[in-house]
Amino acid sequence: MNKNVYVLGLGHIGLPIAAWIALAGYQVVGIDIDKNKIDDILHNKVKIHEYFNGIHISRLVYDLIGNQQIIISDHIKRLDREPAIFIITVGINPINDSEHDLSSLQYSLDMLIPLLVKDDLIIFKTTMIPGTCEEYIAPQLIGKNVMLAYCPETIAETRAFIELNKNPHILAAADNKSWQAAADFYRSLSPAPIIAASNFRIAELAKVVQNVIRDVNVALANELAELAGMLNVDNQELRELVNTHPRVELLRSGPGVGGYCLPNALGYLQATIKETDKFKLALSELARQINLTRPDKVLEVLRRALAENGKQLENATVAVLGLAMKDYCADTRLSPALEIIRLLTESGVRIKAYDPLVEDGCEYQVQSLPYCLDGADAVIICALQEGMEKSLQEMAYYLSPPLIIIDTRDAIKTCEGVILYRV
């Protein structure tokens, strides 16, 4: 506990980690170069949807700052010259399928390296292109006498504090000394198992593969949802029946796959193999394509739904419910709802959008569900938020029949007065 811990990057992963480490008794310095982010943190205006024991992360961090347990800064400045721990959560950003921008990561290293002292421990949490730690990061640290470890994150957004304490931590390191130091640090934070990985590359690969597996299984759920629709079988019931099998899990279908992690996962694998040419991840690539084109499918179903009810897409007003990238979440990064809105706009559709957790998600956003529904020719359910399912059952009160609902989340049960389309 006598070490200072510097957390670089204060986003969806970095901020909960900074708070988690401070709660364990460490002196934490949180660093982010985004001045707006710093401003939000310092003024208790963080919008990330995470709670620790019922306390919103914004309030939690605000109080930890008040108690000097976390110091927030837009650049690294060491508190002292004693060996410290540096947690790096800064991401590698995709440019296209197999090209990536490592400049943020490099910027962090450039800030960090001149300040390093002997026996500092650097732990990367970043989702990496497999090979990055060994080939790109480690060479820059040669001769610095510091320790290097990689410990990828597996937390689900909205469950950060629970999962930081519960999920096993995969840990790879440059050498045994680094591994032991990082393991000791993690053991001081939580009772979760620490899983030794033989090398950086396999740990980096494991993290990306976890996300690809989710992506492929969502694509499969989407394919099977279309089949269910075609066979006139209720997809929600089908999933419940399928999942009574002890060795099978059919995930929920949806309007696509959003968030930062899953849609970008395949690209990290493609970047690793891009020079070989011998190899194609055919199944994973097809799955990605299926998930990417789900918004087009939603539009197709909407067009058909309107036509079957004597309306035209081009003259319609459409209510989009849920802007977040998944249910019960405030994150709109790569959200399929926003892609659906983009496609609707292109078709000249009038849009009203509603999401009680998302602020400034898009220009069409309105602040109440009744107002969003009022006058809409059709409703598209893209993501659920607390209470929305219940409100949705009451939509009949706000909308004049026929009540056309395009339900991408299997949220609505078929009921009288509703013309329900599943995608």
Next chain:
Amino acid sequence: MNKNVYVLGLGHIGLPIAAWIALAGYQVVGIDIDKNKIDDILHNKVKIHEYFNGIHISRLVYDLIGNQQIIISDHIKRLDREPAIFIITVGINPINDSEHDLSSLQYSLDMLIPLLVKDDLIIFKTTMIPGTCEEYIAPQLIGKNVMLAYCPETIAETRAFIELNKNPHILAAADNKSWQAAADFYRSLSPAPIIAASNFRIAELAKVVQNVIRDVNVALANELAELAGMLNVDNQELRELVNTHPRVELLRSGPGVGGYCLPNALGYLQATIKETDKFKLALSELARQINLTRPDKVLEVLRRALAENGKQLENATVAVLGLAMKDYCADTRLSPALEIIRLLTESGVRIKAYDPLVEDGCEYQVQSLPYCLDGADAVIICALQEGMEKSLQEMAYYLSPPLIIIDTRDAIKTCEGVILYRV
């Protein structure tokens, strides 16, 4: 318990079910038209690898026959005219991707229908082309005053008795009376939950979808195993790391997917949608293709392995270990090992094959592991059997170096004296 139960079809599913029902106290009549099967059962020579409380199914059924708790016959003959229960496990056989042979099912119905009395209960366990119960079977029973239910099986081969008692039973029926009668019967057999399905079609679909999900996830495991091989990452360790994630399961890669259920699952879906033309199960079809072409991949790796060690495929002697369709099992139906042997034969390779659980699996089979390995230029591990992993570690004693092992099951750890290839 006052009802007689007739089980039609005494294969991998029917025979354990017949024993299970007899053990619950019912008078069981087991029927199969295959006289060899009847002969094996009557002479305690059943090769199915199932155990009940440590007793092999062959012995168990033999004793139940001795106690008159099961009567075995090659045709249906009613014991009395009281309402009875008929369990039908006879399968629908694939002819090609979307055509199927329903003649066995029809033959069962033809035998059964003239014998039916009022209030008989017919329960189908067969994996169906979704739509079969409603469109094909139910119409043939109109006016018979009998009850009809569908309860698909989810048991894994080699775990039949455990899973019959534990796995939830999905149950659909023609009407409420049929559903209640079938549910009462199942409740008298096991404490496992009974899950009501709204209609036949959704229950049939759920069963097939369960198998398709497994098939797709094996294909994904195979694709990722190839990636791991290319990146020189240990696939066994990768899977262990990936599976520390609470919401992810990476299945084991392998030489393909065998057995009756998984390889045939997609075909039942294709048969359902074949007339529409609007719809393609692209992801599931690609997955099937990946699993179907795994034996070719094995051959490719073998050829490369031999070449890299100064040998030629055409002049080689190859030991194939494990003929079963999966580990620790005696079933060779659609076994990838047999397909690999077929490909090897085509290439003029000399083959020796070993599997202690499989009898008469192929013409190249030998009866001991040392003899199988003796003089082999390479070993292909296709499926494991009890004790084989341990023996494999000792293979160095039998084979002269270089010991080339093509390991499709991640069974062997890299060790000195072994040139290990994973597929």
